[in-house]
Amino acid sequence: MNNEYVNSLRKNVKKAFKDDKSRYHHTIAVANTAACLAFAHGADSEKAFIAGLLHDCAKCISDEELIHICTANNIPISEAEYASPYLLHAKVGAFYAQNKYMVEDEDILNAITYHTTGRPQMSLLEEIVFLADYIEPYRNKANNLNTVRSEAFKDIKEAIYIVTRDTLNYLKRTGKTIDSLTYDTYKFYEAETCDRDFLIATDN
Ligand SMILES: [Fe+2]
Numbered sequence: 001m002n003n004e005y006v007n008s009l010r011k012n013v014k015k016a017f018k019d020d021k022s023r024y025h026h027t028i029a030v031a032n033t034a035a036c037l038a039f040a041h042g043a044d045s046e047k048a049f050i051a052g053l054l055h056d057c058a059k060c061i062s063d064e065e066l067i068h069i070c071t072a073n074n075i076p077i078s079e080a081e082y083a084s085p086y087l088l089h090a091k092v093g094a095f096y097a098q099n100k101y102m103v104e105d106e107d108i109l110n111a112i113t114y115h116t117t118g119r120p121q122m123s124l125l126e127e128i129v130f131l132a133d134y135i136e137p138y139r140n141k142a143n144n145l146n147t148v149r150s151e152a153f154k155d156i157k158e159a160i161y162i163v164t165r166d167t168l169n170y171l172k173r174t175g176k177t178i179d180s181l182t183y184d185t186y187k188f189y190e191a192e193t194c195d196r197d198f199l200i201a202t203d204n
């Protein structure tokens, strides 16, 4: 890992989160968890760490400002994002990563863009950051957290299936906005894990 570069990124993110210590702690936890998942699955741990460091870099921006940044920079806003503008912190985070933190790597930028909703057919890095955000050690509210934590290191697609299923149930239960991409991600990973289970069953 290019320690000097990564450390300067970390310091800049810390500065940006100066009024929100718990957000900074979450950020470091996601970066570390993403790097560990990268070790387990043979992904690039430096990219995973950087994506983790920057995934919430737009989280401190107000709803009005998020909409303004998107409008001014031709970043499309979905219906769900208009209803719950905080969702835009993912897209604006990728925009900041590229323009403020000078990250050029497309895979890192996509991992930031899709860290909240996921998307069908994510890259391994996207899958890692999506899960790291959900399972980092400070998280303590979600259902099935222990199962997802251990599954994330063994069967990453199964872990994403469980996370998206539980997230949709939570959003329905609490009446919160559901981004259609979350539903699409769930359907994709449900089919992935079912198809694979079917193949395993017919093999034996
Ligand atoms: Fe986030």
Ligand SMILES: [Fe+2]
Pocket: 026, 030, 055, 056, 133
């Ligand atoms: Fe996060």
